[in-house]
Amino acid sequence: MSAKTVSKVLNHKDGVADETRARILAIMDEVGYHPHIGARSLRGGGAACIGVTLPVSLEVVPISEEVLLWIFGRLLRLFGSRGEYICFDINPSGHSPNGDYARGLWQQLYRGCVVAGPLPLDDTTARRIHEWGVPYLVLSRLDGCPELSCATVDFEQGAYESTRFLIERGHRRIAMLKAFSGFQPGAERRRGYLRALEEAGIEPDESLIRAVAFDAQDMTRCVHRLLLDRDVTALIDCSVTEDGAALRNGARRAGRTPGKDIEVLTWSYREDEAVLPEACAQLWLPQFDAVGEGFDELAAWFHGESEGPIHIVYRPTLLEKVPETEIARPRRLFTSQT
Amino acid sequence: MSAKTVSKVLNHKDGVADETRARILAIMDEVGYHPHIGARSLRGGGAACIGVTLPVSLEVVPISEEVLLWIFGRLLRLFGSRGEYICFDINPSGHSPNGDYARGLWQQLYRGCVVAGPLPLDDTTARRIHEWGVPYLVLSRLDGCPELSCATVDFEQGAYESTRFLIERGHRRIAMLKAFSGFQPGAERRRGYLRALEEAGIEPDESLIRAVAFDAQDMTRCVHRLLLDRDVTALIDCSVTEDGAALRNGARRAGRTPGKDIEVLTWSYREDEAVLPEACAQLWLPQFDAVGEGFDELAAWFHGESEGPIHIVYRPTLLEKVPETEIARPRRLFTSQT
DNA sequence: CTGTTAGCGCTTTCAC
DNA sequence: GTGAAAGCGCTAACAG
Numbered sequence: 231m232s233a234k235t236v237s238k239v240l241n242h243k244d245g246v247a248d249e250t251r252a253r254i255l256a257i258m259d260e261v262g263y264h265p266h267i268g269a270r271s272l273r274g275g276g277a278a279c280i281g282v283t284l285p286v287s288l289e290v291v292p293i294s295e296e297v298l299l300w301i302f303g304r305l306l307r308l309f310g311s312r313g314e315y316i317c318f319d320i321n322p323s324g325h326s327p328n329g330d331y332a333r334g335l336w337q338q339l340y341r342g343c344v345v346a347g348p349l350p351l352d353d354t355t356a357r358r359i360h361e362w363g364v365p366y367l368v369l370s371r372l373d374g375c376p377e378l379s380c381a382t383v384d385f386e387q388g389a390y391e392s393t394r395f396l397i398e399r400g401h402r403r404i405a406m407l408k409a410f411s412g413f414q415p416g417a418e419r420r421r422g423y424l425r426a427l428e429e430a431g432i433e434p435d436e437s438l439i440r441a442v443a444f445d446a447q448d449m450t451r452c453v454h455r456l457l458l459d460r461d462v463t464a465l466i467d468c469s470v471t472e473d474g475a476a477l478r479n480g481a482r483r484a485g486r487t488p489g490k491d492i493e494v495l496t497w498s499y500r501e502d503e504a505v506l507p508e509a510c511a512q513l514w515l516p517q518f519d520a521v522g523e524g525f526d527e528l529a530a531w532f533h534g535e536s537e538g539p540i541h542i543v544y545r546p547t548l549l550e551k552v553p554e555t556e557i558a559r560p561r562r563l564f565t566s567q568t
Numbered sequence: 569m570s571a572k573t574v575s576k577v578l579n580h581k582d583g584v585a586d587e588t589r590a591r592i593l594a595i596m597d598e599v600g601y602h603p604h605i606g607a608r609s610l611r612g613g614g615a616a617c618i619g620v621t622l623p624v625s626l627e628v629v630p631i632s633e634e635v636l637l638w639i640f641g642r643l644l645r646l647f648g649s650r651g652e653y654i655c656f657d658i659n660p661s662g663h664s665p666n667g668d669y670a671r672g673l674w675q676q677l678y679r680g681c682v683v684a685g686p687l688p689l690d691d692t693t694a695r696r697i698h699e700w701g702v703p704y705l706v707l708s709r710l711d712g713c714p715e716l717s718c719a720t721v722d723f724e725q726g727a728y729e730s731t732r733f734l735i736e737r738g739h740r741r742i743a744m745l746k747a748f749s750g751f752q753p754g755a756e757r758r759r760g761y762l763r764a765l766e767e768a769g770i771e772p773d774e775s776l777i778r779a780v781a782f783d784a785q786d787m788t789r790c791v792h793r794l795l796l797d798r799d800v801t802a803l804i805d806c807s808v809t810e811d812g813a814a815l816r817n818g819a820r821r822a823g824r825t826p827g828k829d830i831e832v833l834t835w836s837y838r839e840d841e842a843v844l845p846e847a848c849a850q851l852w853l854p855q856f857d858a859v860g861e862g863f864d865e866l867a868a869w870f871h872g873e874s875e876g877p878i879h880i881v882y883r884p885t886l887l888e889k890v891p892e893t894e895i896a897r898p899r900r901l902f903t904s905q906t
Numbered sequence: 907c908t909g910t911t912a913g914c915g916c917t918t919t920c921a922c
Numbered sequence: 923g924t925g926a927a928a929g930c931g932c933t934a935a936c937a938g
Contacts, residue, residue: 232924232925232926233915233916233917233925233926234917234918234919234924234925234926235923235924235925236916237916237917237918238917240917241917245923245924246923246924247923247924250923250924262674262696264668264671264674264675265675265915265916266609266610266675266676266914266915266916267606267609267676267677268605268606268607268608268609268610268615268676268677268914268915268916269606269610269914269915269916269917269930270606270916270917271604271605271606271916271930272604272606272607272610272914272915272916272929272930272931272932273915273916273917273918273929273930274916274917274918274930275916275917277606277677279655279677295637295641298637298640299633299636299637302636302640302656303633306656306658310656310657310658310659311659313659315655315656315657315672315677316655316656316657316658317617317653317654317655317656318640318644318648318653318654318655318656319648319653319654320644320648320654321648321649321651330602333602334653336600336602337602337603337604337605338604338605338606338931339605339606339615339617358600570908570909570910571909571910571931571932571933572908572909572910572933572934573907573908573909575932575933575934576933578932578933579933583907583908584907584908585907585908588907588908603931603932604930604931604932606930606931606932607914607930607931607932608931608932608933609932610913610914610915610916610931610932611913611914611932611933611934612914612932612933612934613932613933676915
């Protein structure tokens with residue numbers, strides 16, 4: 231019989247006599263036949279791979295193992311169980327000239343992909359991914375590319391609400407521990423903060439916005455420095471380092487005590503536990519919920535059950551009643567590898 | 569110019585004028601050209617993917633997240649940093665008819681692979697992988713296929729030494745908590761145990777070998793049952809559950825106390841911490857060391873710097889002086905998902 | 907140094 | 923219901 235007949239059997243199409251089909255299947259089993267995935271993708275089918283890439287090296291934005299695993303586990307359930315390959319292309323310390331973090335797509339290895347991390351503000355690849363036309367999901371928004379398929383949290387809104395909350399409590403000089411300088415979520419934080427100040431007619435002071443690295447020592451140092459200025463009466467920790475101890479230590483070095491002579495507002499990925507119980511409020515970022523739902527939608531898109539692009543931007547919630555129990559060991563979304 | 573010239577440039581081969589090369593590179597950059605990985609593999613090159621598969625579903629042998637991550641991290645360093653894709657094909661609850669867990673190879677997606685888990689005794693796929701001819705590494709041996717490229721620990725030797733140690737201390741009825749029934753490491757344990765008994769002229773009692781699941785409740789129950797027999801004076805815990813509490817609880821329910829009226833010998837993946845400090849000895853299984861070295865060799869093989877197959881079978885070490893500190897939270901190699 | 911040609915394994919189109 | 927032929931993008935062999 232001919233190649234076409236075999237091809238039909240392979241792809242579960244009809245137009246083949248039952249007897250022939252059975253015979254072919256028997257032979258395939260006997261010879262141990264498997265279709266060549268490369269040839270298939272060459273012909274236009276595309277490999278059944280879902281790819282995971284990072285827009286920047288793990289050294290720059292050190293996504294924690296916990297998160298990588300969480301992503302891994304979700305994709306396993308959504309794609310692995312349906313027989314798709316899950317393909318990681320995580321290139322620590324830029325093997326690639328920068329920008330082609332989606333080479334798995336260009337090379338037609340992926341038929342969909344997850345960009346797992348914040349986008350640099352000058353990113354141009356995400357737009358190319360969008361135009362490429364396959365299902366994809368970025369875990370970050372990008373200014374100037376609102377059509378991006380994304381699942382994340384509205385950091386600008388979070389920063390705005392946090393700042394306004396403190397202004398309403400009478401604060402005028404509000405410091406901010408900001409992460410992700412040069413990245414979209416960092417820019418969103420800044421914008422939200424400035425917008426709230428402007429609305430209240432407060433002149434912003436750039437020196438109060440402090441970029442921090444993802445480690446406890448740097449945190450402590452920054453808090454110390456900022457709080458030496460006695461006019462600073464409030465501090466927003468939107469570093470998402472979730473490190474209450476570093477906040478306390480930094481404040482103590484500056485002779486201050488959170489909840490007494492300095493009001494702290496913390497950001498956290500968790501709703502039920504406090505970064506710092508003595509904080510005046512905690513902003514909960516439902517990032518995991520957003521990403522989880524994003525993955526569900528991505529799977530549906532990938533499997534042809536729905537259409538993209540995805541646009542999930544969860545609004546953070548300001549908890550005025552901070553949970554009483556403190557996060558036991560900080561299980562961070564980002565961990566420095568020092 | 570022709571396709572071949574372009575191909576040469578792509579593959580960093582010489583025989584192209586410098587000026588032409590530069591021109592081609594410029595154009596490639598401009599158009600955003602990327603070679604089609606499927607076509608390449610079709611032509612015989614093979615995709616630059618290292619695959620990771622599990623011989624059985626995660627539901628049957630629940631490899632812990634910690635281990636998956638450890639593997640992931642190692643492969644990232646060894647392969648990811650050199651630009652290779654790391655591709656997982658982990659098929660929970662048998663999407664495939666069983667046996668084609670290496671479909672990534674048959675489909676020519678992988679140019680090498682890691683089989684990350686114990687092999688079932690009736691496995692036939694591993695031999696086919698071996699004959700396939702690409703670099704691969706199995707984290708288990710297989711009876712009747714000694715040529716397999718593997719990195720693991722000699723469980724038979726471990727069971728033999730454990731049993732002999734207890735016999736020499738005067739025990740005659742030695743119970744055994746055994747994991748991996750139906751799998752190679754389970755068979756090795758049994759063999760080692762029986763060999764030691766036979767050498768000592770002790771008639772084995774099958775009921776003393778007890779298969780346990782990877783969870784604390786089942787452990788406790790099994791220990792309880794076994795120790796109700798007052799003639800049992802020694803217990804080998806080679807379940808590698810590393811759960812001292814379950815051992816203690818089971819013993820207590822049977823009215824026994826480890827270290828007093830029952831001698832326990834524990835197996836552990838760690839050298840410096842005790843599963844049960846009151847054990848009379850601990851067998852250290854340098855599994856991580858073996859696998860780590862195996863990965864190094866696999867990478868060399870994959871990159872053409874050395875030849876396979878790999879054969880790393882580390883000998884366990886019997887520590888008569890059990891470490892004093894107990895493993896804090898059991899961080900298990902295998903965790904049931906209940 | 908450069909161009910031509912063939913063929914990898916698959917699927918689709920079209921003819922039988 | 924089945925077969926023949928073309929072509930996907932790439933590279934090796936062979937001419938020019």
